[in-house]
Amino acid sequence: MKILVAGSGGREHALCWRLSADPEVSAIVAAPGNPGIAEHAVLAAVDPGDPDAPPTRRSLASIRRTRMRSSRSRYATRSI
Numbered sequence: 752m753k754i755l756v757a758g759s760g761g762r763e764h765a766l767c768w769r770l771s772a773d774p775e776v777s778a779i780v781a782a783p784g785n786p787g788i789a790e791h792a793v794l795a796a797v798d799p800g801d802p803d804a805p806p807t808r809r810s811l812a813s814i815r816r817t818r819m820r821s822s823r824s825r826y827a828t829r830s831i
Contacts, residue, residue, distance in 0.1 A: 753778040756792065759785045767791040 754770055756763050756779060764787045770776050771791040784794035798804040 752776055753780070755795075756781045756784075756788070759783050759788070764788050764791075 752775055754776055756766050756770075758781075763781060764785065767779055767781055767788050768791055770779055779792035780795050781788045781792040782795040782797045784792060788794065
């Protein structure tokens with residue numbers, strides 16, 4: 752499944768980090784995101800202050816070709 756995370760703070764980073772360990776998640780897109788989130792998700796360039804503003808062409812193209820990296824397994828944890 753593909754997931755969109757809206758925001759750019761620490762909570763959003765934590766969500767992306769944990770979601771990247773889920774084998775059912777095929778892609779994570781964060782809008783607008785931050786450099787820490789970029790380690791786990793594709794960033795979409797959107798203006799969070801303008802709900803009617805469309806994403807840029809560049810961010811849409813990167814979302815279409817998004818595939819999760821195989822390195823996400825290093826973040827996987829065991830369930831208790």
